[in-house]
Amino acid sequence: xxxxxxxPNIERLKPELFALKIxxxxxxxxxxxxxxxxxxxxxxxxxxxxxGSRVGLLALLFLITSAGLTYNCVMLVLLISENLFLSGMxxxxxxxxxxxxxxxxxxxxxGAWFSGYHFRAAVASAFxxxxxxxxxxxxxxxxxxxxxxxxxxxxxxS
Numbered sequence: 001x002x003x004x005x006x007x008p009n010i011e012r013l014k015p016e017l018f019a020l021k022i023x024x025x026x027x028x029x030x031x032x033x034x035x036x037x038x039x040x041x042x043x044x045x046x047x048x049x050x051x052g053s054r055v056g057l058l059a060l061l062f063l064i065t066s067a068g069l070t071y072n073c074v075m076l077v078l079l080i081s082e083n084l085f086l087s088g089m090x091x092x093x094x095x096x097x098x099x100x101x102x103x104x105x106x107x108x109x110x111g112a113w114f115s116g117y118h119f120r121a122a123v124a125s126a127f128x129x130x131x132x133x134x135x136x137x138x139x140x141x142x143x144x145x146x147x148x149x150x151x152x153x154x155x156x157x158s
Contacts, residue, residue: 028096043063043110049114105136113146118147121147122147125137
């Protein structure tokens with residue numbers, strides 16, 4: 001048997017390994033989608049607590065229209081304007097990109113900030129900056145300035 005030719009056992013396993021890779025890929029996408037749904041829930045609850053239930057309902061409406069739940073309804077009713085309702089949040093929520101992790105960080109940080117959990121907001125913003133793009137730190141400047149002015153540097157950790 002020549003070294004350059006693969007063994008019959010490896011040739012037999014190739015379809016199984018390929019199927020396993022596809023399963024892992026879709027499992028990761030499902031996990032990212034569920035994590036994004038949890039981040040959107042934190043953001044919605046924060047908006048509802050800070051600004052009231054009506055503004056929270058509007059935020060929920062905007063989050064729902066960017067999700068895939070409305071995809072079938074929009075496809076049946078409004079075939080022409082489907083791109084108006086299915087924006088990038090649904091598509092980018094399961095992407096393996098730094099922008100995805102920045103979006104998670106922004107949703108978690110602003111949801112925690114609106115709810116009054118300032119330490120969680122600081123940790124979530126660090127999560128978004130470190131795992132995502134460092135340029136997203138500009139989005140966290142108003143939040144950091146507000147926390148610093150309200151509580152000072154020592155009380156943020158409580």
